[in-house]
Amino acid sequence: MAPVTGSAMARLLLYSLLMVIFTTYVIISARISNGCVSALRIYDRDSLFSIRESMEGLFFTRGRYRQAFPPPFIIDPDSPECLLLCRAPGKARRKSRKRGSRSGVQVKRRRAAAHLGSAILGHGGRARCLHRIPLLSVCDTSTLPSAWATTEVLEPTQRWCGGQRLSSPPRSSVFTPVLPTRSSWRPSDRWTCLRPIPLRSVDTASVTSSTLHIGLLNARSIANKSFSLNDLFTREKLDLMCLSETWQREEEFIHLNELCPAGCSAVGKPRPCRRGGGLAVVFRDSCTCKVIQSQEFTSFESQMVMVGSSSPFYCVSVYRPPGPAAVFLKDFSDFLSSIIKLESVLILGDFNLHVDDSSSCSAKELLTLTEAFNFEQHVSEPTHQKGHILDLVFTLGLDISNVSVQDVHLSDHCLVLFNLHFSPEPKPLEVRSQRRVISANTADSFSAMFDPLLFKDCLDVDNFIHYFTSHCVEILDQVAPVKSNSSIQKKLCPWTNEDTLSLKRLCRKTERLWKSTNLEVHRLYLRDLVSSYNEMVENARSDYIRQLVTVNKKNPKVLFDTINSLVCPAAPITPVFCEADSNALLRFFTNKIKMIKDQIPPLLCGTPALIEPVSSLWSSFKSVTLADISALVTKMKPSSCSSDVLPFRLFVKVFDEIGPWVTQMVNLSLSTGVFPSAFKHAIVEPLLKKTGLDPTDLSNFRPISKLPLLSKILEKVVSEQLSLFLDQNNIHEKFQSGFRKHHSTETALLKVSSDIMMSADSGKCTVLVLLDLSSAFDTVDHQILLRRLRDEVGLSGSVLHWFSSYLSGRSFSVTANQIRSESADLLCGVPQGSVLGPVLFLL
Template sequence: MCISVIEHTFIRRCPADKEVVQADVQEFVTKSSMRRKCFILLLLLLSGNIQPNPGPPLDHIGTPNDFKSRSGLGILHINVRSLLPKLDLIKIWVKSTDTDILVLSETWLNKSVPDKEISLTGYNIFRCDRPKKGGGVAIYIKNKFQVSLISSLSVIKQFEFIALKLQMSKDQSLTIMGCYRPPSANSEALSSLFNHVASLNAGEFVLTGDLNLDWLSPKSDNLKSVCDSLNLTQLIDSPTHPNIKNPSKSSLIDLILTDAPHKFTAIGIFANDLSDHCAVATVRNIKLPKTKPRILIRRDLKKLNEQAFIYDLSILKWDRISLIDDVDLAWQYFHDEFLNLINKHAPIRRFRVKGRNNPWFSPEIDNLIKDRDTAWCRARKSHSEADWLHFRQLRNKCTLLIKKAKSEYYLSETSKNLNDPKKFWKTVKSTYEPSQTNDFPNFLTKDGKQLTDKTAILDYFNDHFISAGSVFDSSIPNSGTSALNADAFETTKCPNTQFNFTDVSEQEVLRELKNLDTRKTAGPDKLDTLFLKLAADYIAEPLSVIFNLSFSCRKIPKVWKSAYVLPLLKGGDPAEVNNYRPISKLCILAKIFEKLVSEQLKDYLESNSILSEFQSGFRKHHSTITATLKVLDDVIQALDCKKYCVALFIDLSKAFDTVDHSLLIKIMSNIGISEQAVAWFTDYLSNRSQSVQISDSTSFARETQKGVPQGSILGPILFSIYINNLCHNLPNTSYHLYADDTIIYCCSQTVAQAFEFLQTAFDTFQARLRSLKMVLNAEKTKVMVFSHKREPQEITQVLKTETNKSIEKVNSYKYLGFILDSELSFKRHVASSLHKLKMKLGFYYRNKSCFSLKARKFLVAATFLPLIDYGDVLYMNASSACLQPLNTVYHCALRFVTGCSRLTHHCELYARAEWTSLSMRRYTHWITLVYKTLLGLV
């Protein structure tokens, strides 16, 4: 037994000398023990021919189902040759193998395909696309793992590469690398790839992908030498790119390389219905963390009897509320009674969410997949032409059956739900985006260290969101109140009347309750919108009493000042707290009350013309279009008069989060808000708190000392009041505000004079900004020169901040959703719109078999036309060369709607869809805008 092991070990790298080695071994072993010792020493001296870290022989996994029952970390690689059209097959692969890590090569993706369209439920995706057609790598990894991106590199005509660091335990990590090297890559590509791998100093790693070098061929000697130099072992031992006609020409080009082969227990090569490559898999020996079941905590509505709920509600007596003179006590009484009633009829329960197959996946498809895999195994062993033919027939039949099943399911669902928008859009969304979950991130990075404790993660999130408004305090010069710029606080027009609250009526409360969206979730008070809407007729009266009591007490219930904050990943590394956006959940009844208050406050502001006419944010008859139209009209008039126009686009840092409460109250007093109302607003802003909520876990509450409440109804209005005088009476300039989007511009006969005037106005603006304790974001603030001359002119003038930083000059800027360029050609805006429209078209055509003609028209009208119509009155007079690409994509959308061929004339497309041309749509929008302007509606 020992002899055979020695022979095997010695000859693994010397198969050609096998007979000689066997003879030498027998001769040495049959002699004295001294010679045995010499033999062992000789083996050690010759160990250069021994496989480094050979480890035990790897088990071979026969089928995907065997791979699913593995014990360890499962890694699967598939050369997919275009991911998008095969996404459904990929989902079936993931379901059947339950792989932990899925590496795909030749994804053929580009930036027009968003991550959400190719995402898989329960997995995070990392991708590296080739800038041009073809190539590309993507890695899907289960979201239960702690993983971070180390490297993503695409070298044109050489390779695409991704490296992820997987934290397996506190002291142990594994680097997962995926790569693709095209056949046309030159000899330098291989060395460049592995030089990059070596430069990462990744520790233990596994690299898998399609290198397009046959490991079984002498042509791979260079690759093997590189692997030897890096102490890498190639795990896959049989061809992965079969040649059916000539099996001897089959190649092994899909590789799994690792520097720790002894830690891998098994490999697998499986049939692949995605391309002509086999899928390759391996298992890393490690104890995996258990997958925690996804638990939802929500009310059990299955046994809800609405009639019984209404009956119990009708016998409740609310008379006591009118006898209570404290709003907190009155609210507490209402809340306890109503919440107890809800809990009785719909108690809160914990539900375990089970993974489900695609709704169109049938037992017939499942059985056909098994038959296909069995046929592949048989053909691979026999190399019989007939067996390969049988496999291909089953493979093609399986692919067609999957496409047919999906198309028929969605065609049926979208057609029958056309009259139910909620169900229709839910069905459409399910075609490209898995259900979103508010799950815990596995870890967060703080000061270079990883936070894994739930409580620590929650508190870190809360600290980060709370500090958004205070981190800029150090940027604001410490000046006393006497140094504050008075212009920022004095109103431009003192009203003759004061603002006082008027009692809200029961009918007003009932109206808002009836208009509640039952999809909205409950806030900190646990009162669900479904039950508030059901009970509207019975609770409108006691709620109106509580609302009016709030006015008389000059305070609001304490719980209405609290908020749950949900961290929403914007994109990028999920371990970085800066990549999360806070979404606030407030009490539903608090928002209803705020809406009624805002109606009174808005009426006062508008009737007394307190807000600047050049503030368009959050106001009736104002929009981004009217704001941009006003600015463009001023610029065009100046250019027509042979003037220059210099525009300063100002960005404020965390504007809504830096509102100072005491200054806001002072400004409100100055614009005529009564003492009683000011006391109410003071209480509204003070002692507010927030907690971060993820899944069923909530952080401790922390007080927010700055900013207007996020997600509130009153917040935007209060912000408009706060910055109302920020740009008032700036010398020799014009301005426009839309919330915190600010533009100051100056028109003059010379560029130098325009810059001089603008600098003076900018200095005044910054002084007022400092008075309001707000901070300019100099990096994102830009200046642009509009010129009436066609020839480009060198601009030497610069704008400076208070700290002597130069403001960057640009040739284009995105203002309120429109990309304005210095020539007013709108070419960049149209190009940006085209990119978005083509992404929509790509989704339409990839899923056209899922929608009937009626559903297609409904889909395009709701998602495509708003994009192409948005602000078209601004650029309707652009050159025909600029607008023609929009006509092209519009006609493509019409062909999708009507099902017509590419040869169909556009006039027939208009007739079949019953839509007009784009030029006519723009003209109609322009006429409508003029009409509304004449009537004072805009």
Template sequence: MGNLNQSSLQGGEGFHGQGLIEVVWGRRKNGHFRPREKRNRVFATLERNRCGSLQDRPPSLKVLLLNARSVNGKTAVIQDLILDEGADLACITETWLDEQGGVNLTQLCPPGFGVHQQARAGGRGGGVAVIARQSIALIRCAVPQSSRFECVFLKVGARDSLGILLVYRPPRDPAVSLSELAEVVSNSALVSQQLIVLGDFNIHAETSLTGAAQDFMVAMTTMGLTQVISGPTHQAGHTLDLVFIVDGGTVRVEEQNILPLSWSDHHLICLSFAMSSNLRRGGGPIKMVRPRRLMDPDGLLRSLGDLPVLETGDPVDVLADRYNSELTRALDTIAPERPLSLRRVMSTPWFTEELAVMKRARRGLECIWRKSRDVSDQARAKAAIKAYSVALRAARKAFTTARIASAANRPSELFRVVGELLRPPETQGLPDDLATRCSDFAHHFAGKVAQIRHELDSSLIVVPAEVTEAPVCPILWDSFRLVLPDDVEGILGSVRATTCALDPCPSWLVKQAKEGLLDWFVAIINASLGQGSFPSCFKQAVVKPLLKKTSLDPSVCNNYRPISNLPFLGKVLERVVATQLQEFLDDTDFLDRSQSGFRPGHSTETALVALVDDLRRELDRGSVTLLVLLDISAAFDTIDHGILLGRLSRMGLGGTVLQWLQSFLEGRSQMVKLGDTCSDPWPLTCGVPQGSILSPMLFNIYMKPLGEVIRSFGGCCHLYADDTQIHYSFPPDSKEAPRVLNQCLAAVADWMRRNKLRINPDKTEALLVSCSSDRGIGWQPVLDGVALPLKSQVRSLGVLLDSALTLEAQVSAVAGRAFAQLKLVRQLRPYLVKSDLTTVVHALVTSRLDYCNALYVGLPLKTAQKLQLVQRSAARLITGASYRERSTPLFKELHWLPFIFRSQFKVQTIIYKALNGLGPAYLRDRISYHKPARPLRSSGEALLSPLPISQARLVGTRERAFSAVAPRLWNSLPIEIRQAPTLLAFRKDLKTWLFRCAFGE
């Protein structure tokens, strides 16, 4: 660091704007190592001297601007710096992070802070990040991104009163990049009248500017923005980091410090902005909470005392209300509510007294160096800084390692800690007026459903016959089977402990105190089943808006998805009914055989296996197949209650069963909740409740006739809840295919309208599956008057299907996502022991390779190697092996099956389930036991009949179609494995056998 004299601090001749602040060199003495009493006393004295009193002090915003030159290895120092300076926002350029950020981005954030970052789109280096207090109202807004610079635009303040644009522009190509950057600034200025633009612009502002740099500065002045940095920001004496504010605006710089950093060639810029409005910092109560440490099951039961006996004959609403009131009273006794306030976090949990001593020594040496500017003092200061940084990183690593070690043998706690390390906290952007925001969400969610129903009603001419026709099936089920305490206890163990804001007591506490509450549960459940009535207090839902994508504008209600939460005891009651309803559906075989959603033994994978098998078989026959993936808008929310009850009646339900289901559907309401503020509840006159256990089963019943409509035109379908996949096969030269298919699609659209479901043609996708010579058909399918363009690939239930069924796009996408997760996990390796690291790899990486890997059987070696490479990298990460080591010994050590054998394991498991009644019937129909014409020794070996050669002419069919692959793989198994008595025994023996096949043992 060169010597700096007073003249060098006054700014060069390149500064001609107004509003320059005299630079003050030196660090403010408000570090978090100072004793709290002394720090607060000094702070209060300074504030009284400056503003008269703390209460009269205008609101301010403390901002740090620094170029990190890569945050890797510097996260502990940067986090310590943010706390040391008492910053509200830390704007960091040149982070050198990728889009996911991972552990390094998370560790930048002190407790109580969140982060927004923008990584460089291509190549290494670059990137910007804003670390902000979570108590500040802050919303990220989308801005056009360029390959020539990175930027983040944030609206700050309770009323979006201030905009902050952080920029990093590398030195190359100034003419184009500065012109594009000026456009971004002008767009941001239109969004926020008060604007701060800051960052590393790589403009030598200390000199007389020329060319593109001069044009950029003139453009900024034209937009009313003034540059306020008045000293060098680089160790070479250059002024590269700039800050622009609105000239004459309400936001002004009241303090500016520029401090050299030993670990970067750029200086730290500390700014304090005087604000005209409050930014919601501080510690008012934000919500009422109950201390968890005071809530224990024994105390709850003692507080309840001798519970009154509930009579099943009492109205169920009375019983449920009494349950809620008694539990609320007991909880108020043992753990009364108290306000939770935001506290200004000034320290980190790993900051020890030893670190505080080192920090004081370091600060003292820094002060000596800045005063003397002596080389020996500089060397001592740098040595102290380095030693402190090493100790700080070691302390944080030890703390993180201890946290993970404490979560050993507790997977849920382990993933919670890992999630905190991998996912950086987000800043809170709740508006000041929560009541208005809740009301806006409520009107939006209710209005969306009302608009869809209005459009459907206005387009429907004929009244659906299904609503008025008489039942055609005798009553088969008219009363529920009452439950016993053991039944309820088993259900409590299977229901997740999710707590709703309407619950009188946390669900985890209810489950722990179930021995004393079982009689109440049994009485309420049996009263509800016997009276055919669902308790009214369980019919209200609490909706939490969830942003669909982090890149969307959070101020727009349409960018949110409503997440509904229901009372816990209501879900237990639903599970009782769902169990008995499933038994009835299994006995009557009422549901459409192609429906895979929310059915035991069915999954997205079984649906896709059947779909791809159909498509490959049709290719083998020389047919062309058109696959149409329907998109239904808000399917669960627009179901008509009358139509649904009519279908329930015609399937044989009556008596208290039908009465209970009608009570379950009707009289419902929901409200939006943000923080402790709720909207007014609004009634739900249609739809099945979101987040309910019964709703998916009722939706499957509602959709049952759709399959019959499609098959009446010779088409086929596969359904997973509201995901409907229609495929129609025809000869390439067929003249009738366009007419029949469009008639089928028109009938589907008409059925949807009659059943109050709205198809979205703009989001419906179509794919033509055919041989390469038959890719063009010369016409487009038409759905509801809209021509559907044929795509080269579509995503069906999370899997990319292409027109030739090569699955190359799917494999590439899976490999890319898996490698991205592997890079994140690699950052965790210093903190995890081998067993925990293996668990995390299985959850984040292997699970992606295993999803629908039954479709990967028979993949060409060139394609399969992409996924095999991911598995090898994961094995090397866990074992610590180098890339030169062979992967086979590593797989043996980890007892992993290679990727190809994992896909075979999945297919053979599906076969076993299908043959033993544990899987879907549509897969069982594709395979059959071999029946020889005369008695043979192999007759009792449970062999499957292979697909005839005439039906498997193509290699893709022989090697990859389920109908052809399943018999070959199954028949290759030893007889003792094929005849395994249970699924668990089959899977265990199968893995052992495949392991021997893979490694020649």
């Protein structure tokens, strides 16, 4: 029995051995066929670096593994769809190398690649668990990390492919593979072929951030360095600059106007009580800034502006005078409490606290206070000549970068520069203006080609205007074709000369010399040159203004504009940067008039007053002659509208040819009692009601209508005949001043002052009642006006029909910064800026 038992046991052992061999064979075959495990790990670049930092010191120590396992891979669901497949470690096949070829080119390349892989992975350049798979295409909804847009991704070359080149990835892939240059490839698990692979261009349409270049400087008086600050703003290509210690006085705008470059504006806040101090913000007109009133404190000065409109942030300029900081810390804590509800805040300025001094208790308390309100301080370099950090930048909910400190030799403080990233405003469309180039020969060519026979026998005023306009346009297209150019115009300083430019170039050259040598003598020389440059520009500007006043001493308009530009703040730009902004102004004007009209009771509008019958009627206009029209054109201001066919200067030069036909057009309109339809559309330009108002508040704008030149001529003829009829029949109000000949606003002031003083001399009391009508011109009811013209003035026949045609069917569109809105109908009101508008309003 024993032999039998032994034989059975032997067969059992053989069967078990065969099962083990078969199982091992299946496993090995599966590994060979698959070449990898099924575990997929998804991770992004930041996760890789975090893994690297946590695994430093855990891999190799003197060529041996430590007794520790690496942390698991981080699975990030928000990471891009870029996968690495884990591969089972296997024995690498070593490549034989001939003796004496250590310094070969291929060996050096492999060593360099291995060193690069070692720097990334942190252990000898090996990557036994990484195996390349084709990159997956990224769909439109995925988002790559921001750092990937400008960096490179390391990827092993395809040495594991066994000599078969893979086809290039599809065009939807994000990465471009780098194929190896060797002709023979061998499978290997060594990471010796790391190559940098640049990312393909990423679509920047989805990028939702913009950058503002901002500067901070303690100027210590802008009076003696306004032109240097102007040059600094332009040279550094700043979008916004905050200045402290401007030493500006109240109602003093001369130096603020001097430091504003072309296309920029400034808002200042002088110290109200005593000398010194003062804040100012200079910004480009493309950055919509609005002054925000904030709580005032005695221990420091502050100025808050809101930058942007759709997703704004709040910029707060701060200046704290030197002195005890206990009261300041309490007041600043209250200030932070009042603005903490704001999501995005930028606080910057001169705090006069040495935050770099660890022994300064006040500075520590300030930093602790700001950290408690979740503010972050970004300045880490000295901003004062004595080596202390006094100018600080705090942010809440904002991202800034590239913080730097530069000595600009304008004061004892340095300039702090940084970039601020925020949600951008809608970029203004580049508007290309169109104009005709009028030369010296244009008038003669136009007169030679003008043919009046085309509309000689036309009896309809609308057809006459159509043919006349079309014929003029055809001629101008030949003699003065339309040329388009960008609306961006550089405002050149007229007082700039060769001497100022040479000194400016010398300043820049000396600045480069000082930065290269860092010698004190060069720094002092540069400071003297900057002061001399500012003084030379100021003298050149004074000479230019003196000559301008001397030449135009008999022109009050030029003198007034010159003085106004010196002593008054610069007019802010209208915040219209796209068609949507101009449409918003259009809707505001129409809705404002509608709301006012709805508030007027209908009983007051429809109840006629008891009036006496008029003694005389006016039923027809008088015809005008060519001499009358010529006299009107001579007295008119040289202004043009975008709807004019001929510019005013060209119109005057060719008036001898077109004058008779302009006279015929006027007489045709007067005789038929029809106002041309082509003149009923007005181009409205919004203007601020007075200087200093907030341009972001649409209620501060007044709509001024721009009408064609031919329309003004026709209205002027009617206005003169209407005024003559009113004077002959004593229909004018006795005490009406304004919009009347020899009855100006000065006459009204003299009359009121005289009556008040005479009443006081008589021992009587005086009560003065003033009434201000909101949108007075725009709310005139057409039916009431026509009824008054008929019943109280005495208009009838073709005259009354002409005024009815003048008021009906009118429309307007808003144009600001050469951007025109849609068109809207005018159901009430008389156009401001027209000739007949004020006269009809008085009636």
